[in-house]
Amino acid sequence: MRIKLPQRFLLSTLTGVACSSSPAIALAQTGWMACPVPTADAAHEIQRPSHLPPQAVYIEADSALFRSQGISTMSGNVHISQANKTLQADQASYEQPAGIITGSGEVSFSSDNMQVRSRELHYNLPQNTGEMLAAEYYLPQANGQGVSKRVVQESPNLTRLDDSTYTTCPVNQADWSLNASTIKLDHTQERGTARNATLKIRGLPILYLPYFSFPLTDARKSGFLWPTISTNERSGLQLSAPYYWNFAPNYDLTLTPTLLGRRGLQLGTEVRYLTEKHHGEVNYVLLPNDNASDKNNRYYFNVHNDTRLGATSSLQLKAEGVSDDQYFVDLGNSLEATSVVNLERRLEYRTASDNWSFSSLLQDYQVLDGGIAPHAKLPQLLLRYHPPRKGNGLNLDAETEYTQFSGSTTETNGTRWDFVTRASKPFVTESAYIKPSLTLRHTEYHLDDTDNTHISRSLPSASLDTGLFFERNIKQGRYIQTLEPRLFYTYTPYRDQSNIPVFDSSARSLSYNQLFAENRFTGKDRIGDANRLTASVSTRIQSPEDGRELFRASIGQMYHFDERKVTLPDEAPLQGNRSELILEAAGEINPRTRLSTTAYWDSKENTVNAGEVRINYKDDKKRLLNVGYAQRKDNFESVNLSFAVPVNQNWKAVGAWEHDLQNDRDLETVIGAEYESCCWKTRVASRNYLLPDNTTRDNAVFVEFELKGLGNFGSGTRDLLQNRVHGYE
Template identity: 30%
Template sequence: MPPRFRLSPLAAAMFPLFLCTPALADAMPAGVLHVEADRIDGQMEVQLKAEGNVRAERDGQQFEADWLEYYVDKQYVRAGQRATTRQAGSTVEGDNLESYLDTQTGSASNADFAFQENGRALRGKADTLRMQGKGLYQLQGTRANTCEPNDDSWYLKASTIDLDYGRNVGVARNARIEFQGVPVLYTPWIDFPLDGGRKSGLLFPTVKTGSDGLQLAVPYYWNIAPDMDATLTPTYMAQRGLMLGVEGRYLQPDYSGKITTEQLDDSKANKQRSLWQLSHSQRFGSQISAGLNGTRVSDNDYFQDFGDRNSAAANVNLVREAWLSYTPGWASVTVKAQRYQTLQDSTGSVDEPYARLPQIVATSNQQLGDFRLALESEVTRFDHRTKLEGWRTVAYPSISWALERPWGFFRPKIGLHHTRYQLDSHNGQAGYTLDRTLPITSLDSGLVFERDSTLQDRAVSQTLEPRLYYVNIPSTEQSNLPNFDTSENDFNFAQLFSENRFSGYDRINAANQITAALTSRLLENDSGLERLRVAIGQRFYLDNSDTTLAGNTTQRSQGGSDLLVTLGGDLSRALRLDASYQYNQTLDKTERYNAQLRYNPAPGKAVSVRYRYGRDEVVGTSSQRDVLRQLDIAGQWPIARQWYAVARQNYSLRDKKALEQLAGLEYQHGCWSTRLVAQRYVTDLTKTKNAFFLQLELKDLSSIGNNPLETLRLAIPGYSKINETADK
């Protein structure tokens, strides 16, 4: 075999410095250039010339070229015709490559580059690439993206891009983003983080359209400090004017919070409109904490005009509160002040809650062997603009005992519930004091029977779990007591095993009753998956005395509650069923039922169907009661390679009217994805609202347009972000 190298006498003399085997190279001192080539020539301590399949390395920096010249005194390398240099995740290939090894500076023309940091890559081409020190590059006449090699589906094109991997900052000047060769965004200057971290600068604009016409938002992110930032978002609305939004956040080991505001001179409504939100939580040592939380808007229609369907429904009573908590190991004490801003709908039927100024809550739980001592207590001052006001004091001590075994449980409990009202004068009536004291006794017990079985050739365990729950509370007239904060809980399976069907402390139901329930489950032994769960339960009244929400003592017309049945489980790893049924035996009518079937075989594939029926339900935002019949169909599904369809139809069969309609398409390319979604939904009895979302998401850079992801997650059970799915 011919020799690999043909060395001149001078090159042979320079062998220890410039040429060694890999094993020797590892042992060579730092600062020495190791070269392999077909031909090597030069002058000791001055210059080295290598030609043919040149490979050189110095302190982790590698070169590959057709020829290479190395000037020892300057620590300077020239290489060509087409040369490549690699170092610490960076690769540069270009013509006329130059590099000063000590300073890690140099340049290349007509360069291809790839820089990788923390799993994020930036690749592209530059007319001129300048290396300006460790992790510092300037790219002139460049186009770059974060895609895989040879993928130019989009790119950032700029006169110059400066990259500083020490500060993780990139700055592009005279830049535009081109998508499929079409410019979609231009900016004279833009900076961006190279590692996906936080960085002050303009964020990509958001463009959307809907009932208020075109809306353009250009947010600016201000990275004030590692523990503090702010986002300023001016938004132009074609039909309303310019809105300024500001969000500030801070985070410390002992405290954190957020302040948000939106300000708008609304030309459509011809008035000033605003939103303020504040949240703050703080710890003073290990046992004391405090916090603030509040939202205020300028008018009743704010969330309907500027929010989505979910924010409009959730923000009716806007809370403003402050609290201080003390939590030693034996108890918890909280002092709170709370008030609400109530947003009225077009019917004006929303009831404004009482303010609590203040509320002092103390609870304690102590375990003594198998016994548990508990205390619930509260002192609250209730204020209201138009209703009766006063103080309420509650004390509810109890003691319980628990026998817990694998085959079942036995939990007796006894307590004494005392309530005192000190009421102010109201409507000409002088203030007065009222008391109510009720003993509460309960006994909860259950058994668990289990046997081995099989289901579709899989080993499963089948359980049979009977449960009895007894409660005794004497009947007492409570119509003379005010109702500050009590409502009747929804009747469901969990509520069958509660002492009181009312929330709050103003009403305590009369009870001499037994709840009987039977549950059976099929549990897959290998995975623990609950294949099927069937439960049936009913409450039986031993005494027909009852208490209404108004506080009156009445007699029940039946000896038992409605019958409840639930059915659910993972019928397969892809198919989930959840259903419940409530039957009124006295009227011999179905009170309500709902059923949901969801098929979710893989991320990006989800279809759900839900039907709800209620014989006597509150309809819409008013207090009117009527029959409720709604069908809800939603899904996300691939319809072609890389294409997904999303849709939802929430339809009221009673009104023959769609409550929400949503349809859209998603496309996943790998380096980018796009979403086009249209939504129409009801805001109140007479109004609807439209929203359109168009988003282009560029991998590891940003997104352009209006982000519909939160809307899709809330609308479609099992929705998956397509560029995070395994099935593409």
């Protein structure tokens, strides 16, 4: 079984290897405006008698002289049809028994592959060959059209166009076109090829192509992708010319040589595959000689493979790495890339049945910031057991994990075995629920190079989760409002865990969901002591017709009855008998505007310790506005804004801005513009962003052209704008 990979937009030049892109795919992916489609002549509306066999020749005309042998002549609104071919002409002749037709005057000819208007036609119906002079043609599959000095139907599936143009724009408004001495349309291979072609934008020649291939459908074919171009201060001008090999519908390879103006020549390789049992991709980028640094043979690799071993078993490989710590700082094009601090390598096996699941993990990291490397897990074995629910509603489950932590040169290495079992029993009615739960955890450590090589810990935890559910109709039943009070109590006794190393535990950030968690730490190396109660209430407003949530608000707080003593190394115990009051709200201000906010209120100091507000606006005119504000007391304060505004039918302004209010500095600024017609688009964006050293800034410029039916020429400007402007399409 072979499965097709995702579609690529392709270009072939110079080498003569055919390539592909798809108008249908382009329309779906980028939301093209609709170009006008040439309409059929009124004569084409003549109804061919339904009882005629497909190969029968049907003729209508105002006047005619028919002969059983030799040449018959017709004039005035001539209509000739056979099977999928139709001719309309002012004058025409038909030769028997050869089946040759000629047409003159205003001639229109159509078949499954194309529609042609010309002043003269000669066509052999049995052989499906012929020629048309001074022609205008239209290709329904590709929505492509143009004019040609001569159209020659060399065989049923091969058409030649001499001294012709090709475009997916309206002929009388061809914003772009290919002008070629010869264009061949292979309807079987679903591709067109042009020789001695010139690509024109608004009539201005911009690129000469000795040989060029373009798609007639969405079939993927080998060849050059459109080159990409961009620039930034660290690498200078970047010019890439990717070449794509389509080995099979489920295998392909892309080689991307890139000239970095300040650094040298870089080669990227991408292999993708998709089979019934395996799918994944392999990426490798190599810069052999970096002229802008003292580092050579700089590389990046990324491997991702998923293998299905059976109905319930799978194997997953993910591995990423670079040659040196500064690779992303020097060669990355975004704030996210330059902020990467470690790269993961993992191999994981999973299997499961109805009542249990098992996984085995090998995991390691490459650290890029010179900090402490996380422990490697070589291996981690995890078994979960979920027996069927008892008839009395009792839920039981158990989990055991064995992990060997290694690879750290500064921290303790060793093994950890952890076992946890849980029991719970929910009691539920239509308006209330209560769910008691009991958890028992036992953990064993065997440590390397320490005085205390064996450590064990056993801890129980108990919790009680209760809630009520009320609802009422408002606005004469147009909406339903709910009120949902909830109490959550949990208790875990204190155990001194200061002698236990921290392999994978960290403190959880306080959030609304964390109010209902039993443990305030992640991982298994710290089990926080707890004797606390969470009280919260939520309300929602919903539409009963479609269940759409129009508004939601929640407020909650934790109350501690004992001091919290368990800590991470070098951290002081948490103080206070209650947490911050957490408020969350989200809803529609109107059908075009949505507001969401979160706030952490310190009721003792009467201050907001942290908060976030987001407003998203989008209307039917495709106007977008996103405004956000976030702050954490004595830590950071920032504001961000992004927008996309149509200036007129064709032009759109796009931008994004993020500002650090605490330090009065811009973190990132993106400003761009987009022009769109029914057959081409162009985007340009300028980006300025702060590098990880918090001092140096980089500037980058991105330009992209997207020609309907020919793919896009540029540098991923659309992806940049989609990532920075929420809702941008």
